[in-house]
Amino acid sequence: MTAGNTDYNHKETEKNWTEKWYETDLYKAKDFSDKPKKYILAELPYPSGSYLHVGHMMRYTVPEIRSRYLRMQGYNVLFPMGWDSFGLPAETFAIRTNSTPREVLDKAIPNYKKSMMDMGYAIDWSREMDTSKPETYKWTQWMFLKLWEADLAEVKEMPVWWCEELGVLADEEVLPGDKEGEKVSERGGYPVERKMFKQWILKITDYADKLLEDLDKTDYTDAVKQAQINWIGKKEGANITYEIETPSKTYEKTPTVTCFTTRPDTNFGATFVVLAPKHPLVEKVTTAEQKSEVEKYVKRSLAKSELERTKAKEKTGVFTGSYAINPLNDKKLPVYVADYVMYNYGTGAVVGVPAHDKRDFEFAKAHDLEVVRVVEDPENPDVTEIASLDDIFEGEGIAINSGFLNGLTTKEAIEKTIQYLEEKGFGEKNTTYKLRDQIWSRQRYWGEPIPLIYTKDGKIEPDYDLPLELPELKEEVLKDKAGFPALSEFEDFKKTTDSQGNPATRETDTMPTWAGSNWYYIRYIDPKNNEAFADFEKMKYWLPVDEYYGDAGHTTAHLLYTRFWYKFLYDQGLVPTEEPIKYRMSGGLLLGEDNRKMSKSRPEYVVNPKEVVQTYGADAVRTYLAFIGPYDETYPWNTEGLKAISRFINTVYGMKNKVVADVNDKEVEKAYHQMLKNVTSMCEDFKMNTAVSQLMIFVNIIKKKKQIDSEIWKGFLKVLAPFAPFVTEELWQEVNDAKEWSVENSIHSQAWPKYNEKLAKKDSFQIGVQVNGKVREDIEIDRDEPEESVKKRVLELENVQKYVKGKNIKRFIYVPNKIVSIVVE
């Protein structure tokens, strides 16, 4: 062993190993290995800017450490990475820099890849995948056509935020403007208005029940499952149909309104009906006298965003002049239009039962409507008057004032009402879901073109000549535009011929940003396949994903859509398993040093990832991110903490000169096996923060020693390797005196060391001695020391004597290796 320099030069070392590792495909995941597989997936980033964001680093580092741990445990591990590159940000950035989205990405992606390599991420780069490349989106388009053929994609008229410059925007992309009631786009600040628009939607609602039931087939945590259940929001109840009477109007056929309710048993207490402003009946049932007021109201409420409607405190609404007839008791219920009722949920019409629903009560109070109590609260049977919101009873009780339902429990009454309604043809049992169909089109350039063709006679045909590529951007189309032109402005693209050779037009909508992210993880399995989105046998080997790590905000919607898309493919026989992802873990947030979200408005608190990697080294940054706290929690960045880890790495490096063969040190040997045991179980449980602390405890012991046994040193390096891959590779090569590096002799190809259970166990314990519940003394005991021996020694202790002397010992409790507890009178 040569006594080398003990000052660690991370820059040189990291550069050297980065080149060697990635040139030799050290982290390649082999298809069809004999080893058991693990597919560890981290959400793919949207590549923007010049370097991986520090938040991404926090999101990726810990799962990556786990993937390294599993590889050393003998698994064939797939840890891939790709680019979620379609979408508005690339367009906006391109406009700002006077280039095209592709050009922007061709600069950003290599930067991102380079930064991930700087971090030493054990990524199989041969599987790199980019959602905006034609060879990838060919299959996104192909899958869309399959959905369309299965009637799961359809066109609907929908209100959307429309911006002349940017096209259709999502709710969260729209901000209030400077003027009252004005709306502007989040990017660019262009004016935005509400407009009805033809949109493609995916009918995820057809899969609602399956998505619910099959949660049992996953290992998601209860929190994740609950989030999915809530998002789907399945509710059972009844649809009740009311005939509408409009004074001064005659119809050929009496109009009816259908309302969904989860509590049909309360219908004797109905005193009004409310239509959503967008409900088609509004126009039909409004009387001449009410017309102008209703129209004004509808117009005003359509201009509001969901958010504004939600925030509204008062229950506004306008009477239409018509009445609905309650089939249960022939009562006339005035029909209102009000924006607290949403068109998208249920039937878009609500029957108001103000005595048993807080919102209905507020509406009734605001509009001076009758309140009739029809359920008795078993806990407060005396409350009959309903004076305030606090008197509203929404629970289950006994039916009163309800004709043939009187005396029944809520459950019985619900059943009897439905039975009655169905017999008489007034309504039927029904189930609704909160889950909404997914809007699947954007009127923008930078997305997957929807490969459908409109024939001359109005039919829709699929275009299987895929990929259907985006037309090239030319100077002419770009001129005088604040944003990129929508596809509809590319005349050459639009014009095509149908299957009969007749002139036809193409659909010019593109798919939303999340199209590719619905299935990207399948593509990693076989990214270069041009015959299929992935080879079935390979999918059978790798799927499902074992562990999926990502943003907490994606735990519900993204995961649900991913499952939906996959379940559809499964029903088509195209993928091998029912569920795509076994387990999901979402990461917390990394805050700035000031304990607030990192924001461009406070640049002094935004961590510059490139700088910290260069200053302190990737090993230090990695280990720091693992040490800082549990993966799913939020915590602030702390540069002092990073410096400490950097010192730790240096300390480790400096110890190499003390390494010699055959050192007999029982203390170190024991500490090593204990450390190994603890780190192993902590890596299993994904507790990388405490694993690092175990490594520190061990280093604190060996750094005091004059000599370190080379075998223990090697074992320690292997355990540290997933956290700090660079320095451990350097030290590993040196301790093994390797002449030349190879994939086989890399520390990252080594097996995880095994601990000796006997040595990992403690021989003795410091345990507390309690007298009447208070710790009075410590005593050192042997492992599993018998009670008699412990008792004898304990009672001799001076400080125990003090409290026990002259008193009657009622109980003597001894929990081996844990505690002694004495109870005296």
Place this chain on the structure above:
RNA sequence: GGGCGAGUGGCGGAACUGGUAUACGCGUCGGUCUCAAAAACCGAUGGGAGCAAUCCUGUGAGGGUUCGAUUCCCUCCUCGCCCACCA
């Protein structure tokens, strides 16, 4: 309003199925080195009383179960995330 989760030193956080609360790290204080400072290294460090042994007190608040509660039960408060006039 609903769902989920969390409240532990000055700070990030440990604590297995109830068993010595505060591991590990930061910060702070003291020391070594230095003309000095920084860096590095060594030591101390929940709060209060005491020269000390030691005692009191302490895991958001209050109560309960227990020999023993950060952990289990009840009531309340605060914060975070997701969803939300969802009938």
